[in-house]
Amino acid sequence: MAVRDILRYPHPLLGQASAAVTELGASALETLLSDLVDTLDSSPGVALAAPQIGYSLRAIIVDVSRERRPERRMGHGRVILLNPRVLESSEQQVVREGCLSVPDFTGDVPRFQRVLVEGTEPGGRAVVLESQGYEAIAFQHEIDHLDGLLFLDRLVSRRRDLFPRRTSGRS
């Protein structure tokens, strides 16, 4: 079990595009995935991307079933995806996001309400997932991390859309 430190903005790794994961089954990948799981489980969050724990590789974990509020838990449970990308998306809504790598602020950013995400499971199986609501937002947020983007990069107006963290959906 290895709980890694979650990198905080402005760590340079958070601004870099991550490399595709190409060698499935390699022991380095096993370590990365167990670190993602262990770090998420010891964090207050519901999702993490590999660059947030120091690996510049395209891997994410999303698990909205960890969420305290029942109405946000709907989705696919624990999902680990390699090389994920958004295939299709629906109309946008504005969402006030927080990020474990930017812990003191929240920001209003546009996100798609529903997305179709494709990726590869750790076992090598290609999957396509339809997701909506909180889970869809989580996928978009984590895939952004793989492209070196934070919610800070998606703000329309710094003056109007960026806030010190003042409300919380978690206890």
Add this chain to the structure above:
Amino acid sequence: MLLIIAVPQGAEARLRAGLAGILGAEGLVVHLDSYPEGEPQVVEGDGYFLGVHGADHPGIVAAVAGLLADLGINIVDLSTHVIPGQVPVYVMTMEIVAPQHLGRRALEARLDAVSKEISCAITLHPVETAPGL
């Protein structure tokens, strides 16, 4: 203009004197107040944007804020504006945090009653939040 600045210990008196010298000559007014220490308080609950508008008259803020206080709702942001004209229109926007047990429908029903009482339109939109990413 509103600035938040950090002043070296013991330099406040010199800053005040200096500002008075510059700004006084220009006919400008300056207030210098110390900012309270400590972390911002994180409020638990459901976030909403609340909008109020109607013909300006005394009591709009009191009626809305009074209801919110009665319901245990926190106002975390507020701005107001008067649109001048033959009938000046008062516009107020708020961000509020309501206790989770209250629920949107109950809140809308209470706001509806206040809306009629003060002859102003009141709108309520949930703030979609995704905190744990």
